Amino acid sequence: ERFIDIGIAEMDMVSTAAGMAASGLVPFVNSFAMFITAHCYDQIRIQLCYPRLHAILAGSSAGLTQGPDGASHQSLEDIALMRALPNMRVLVPADGVETRAMTLAAVREIDGPVYLRLGRYPVPDLFDSGYRFELGRAVPMREGEDVTLFACGHMTSITLQAAELLAGRGVRASVFNMGSIKPLDEEAVRRAAGTTPLVVTVEEHSIIGGLGSAVAEVMAESTGGARLVRLGIRDVFGESATADELLAKHGLTGAAVADRIERELRVR
Numbered sequence: 131e132r133f134i135d136i137g138i139a140e141m142d143m144v145s146t147a148a149g150m151a152a153s154g155l156v157p158f159v160n161s162f163a164m165f166i167t168a169h170c171y172d173q174i175r176i177q178l179c180y181p182r183l184h185a186i187l188a189g190s191s192a193g194l195t196q197g198p199d200g201a202s203h204q205s206l207e208d209i210a211l212m213r214a215l216p217n218m219r220v221l222v223p224a225d226g227v228e229t230r231a232m233t234l235a236a237v238r239e240i241d242g243p244v245y246l247r248l249g250r251y252p253v254p255d256l257f258d259s260g261y262r263f264e265l266g267r268a269v270p271m272r273e274g275e276d277v278t279l280f281a282c283g284h285m286t287s288i289t290l291q292a293a294e295l296l297a298g299r300g301v302r303a304s305v306f307n308m309g310s311i312k313p314l315d316e317e318a319v320r321r322a323a324g325t326t327p328l329v330v331t332v333e334e335h336s337i338i339g340g341l342g343s344a345v346a347e348v349m350a351e352s353t354g355g356a357r358l359v360r361l362g363i364r365d366v367f368g369e370s371a372t373a374d375e376l377l378a379k380h381g382l383t384g385a386a387v388a389d390r391i392e393r394e395l396r397v398r
Contacts, residue, residue: 140165144173144187151183156237162196163189163205163247167212175215178243182217186236186244193284193334194368194376195251204368210339212245213312219265220312222247222341224286225256228309231263240265249284249334251373256287256307268315274302277391278322278356281332282308282341288377289332291384296391303391311341316348323354330359330391334382337362359394361387 136143140161147157159166166189167174178185189208196203212220219240223229229248236244256271268280272293281289286307293303304326306318322329329349331342342360349358363380377383381390 140169141173144170145177147185148173148177148181148183151178151185152181156184156186158186158188160188160190162203163192163208164203167205167208167245171211174212174218174243179215179217182242184241184243186233186246187212188246188248190248191250192247193249194363194380194382195249195284195334195373196368197373197376198370200370201367206336206363206368207339208245209247209311209333209335209341210343213339213344215243217242218312219244220247220310221245222282222309222311224281224283224307224309225253227255227257227259227261228263228307231257231261232309235263235265247283251284253284253287256290263309266310266313266315268306268308268310268318270304271307272303272305274304275326276302277328277330277395278304278306278326279330279332279391280306280308280319280322280341280345282311283334285332285334285382288382288384288387292332292387292391295384295388299388299392301392301395308341308345311344314344314348319345319348320352320354323349323352323356325354327356328359328391328394329356330361330394332382332387333362334377335362336365338365357394357397359390361390
């Protein structure tokens with residue numbers, strides 16, 4: 131009685147959820163990340179965000195992890211779409227523990243619409259059962275003074291792999307899990323820009339409008355002297371292949387990220 135299958139009618143699904151939220155319920159609205167954001171943008175904007183109704187949009191199979199289904203199903207711009215909406219919160223969990231913590235926070239602690247971006251790629255557990263999510267706070271995962279890496283979602287574990295490889299080459303990297311994209315931990319970004327010569331963002335999303343853009347916006351208005359490099363999907367659509375093949379093509383493996391950072395550190 132608490133599960134409603136609307137069918138292949140995502141726009142109607144969001145409108146139904148808006149009515150439920152206006153009645154005092156807290157609906158979870160789920161579909162593929164590309165469909166729940168792009169197909170339903172007008173309904174999300176006017177029926178959820180404008181009146182600031184409390185509903186959680188759970189966008190599944192986000193990023194490249196939809197693999198063989200190709201460009202129509204691969205959401206490479208969903209964070210950008212949701213981040214631009216007033217009153218919307220954008221959360222990208224890095225593992226199962228953080229997914230649960232963010233889900234509970236979205237219901238109990240956040241008032242208004244929430245976009246929860248969920249991948250389907252298998253990831254290791256990064257947090258223990260006592261982890262508590264804090265909205266707008268970056269989570270330090272590793273300390274270093276040569277470069278600061280900000281990542282979210284599946285890319286957090288990839289970035290930690292890259293940092294381990296870099297350590298073997300004498301490069302000390304700080305790694306932050308930036309699961310809260312909006313609001314962003316602006317202080318963590320400003321601190322990184324002022325204490326390390328290079329800041330790198332790593333995301334399974336277009337470098338336009340996502341984590342990289344959010345960090346760039348803060349750095350553009352800060353006094354830190356760091357250079358920024360954004361790793362992610364360039365200005366292209368997705369294509370059909372396995373998730374591993376697509377991640378490798380876009381340089382989003384631990385080895386590829388480590389190699390790119392090592393090259394960037396040689397740039398002065």
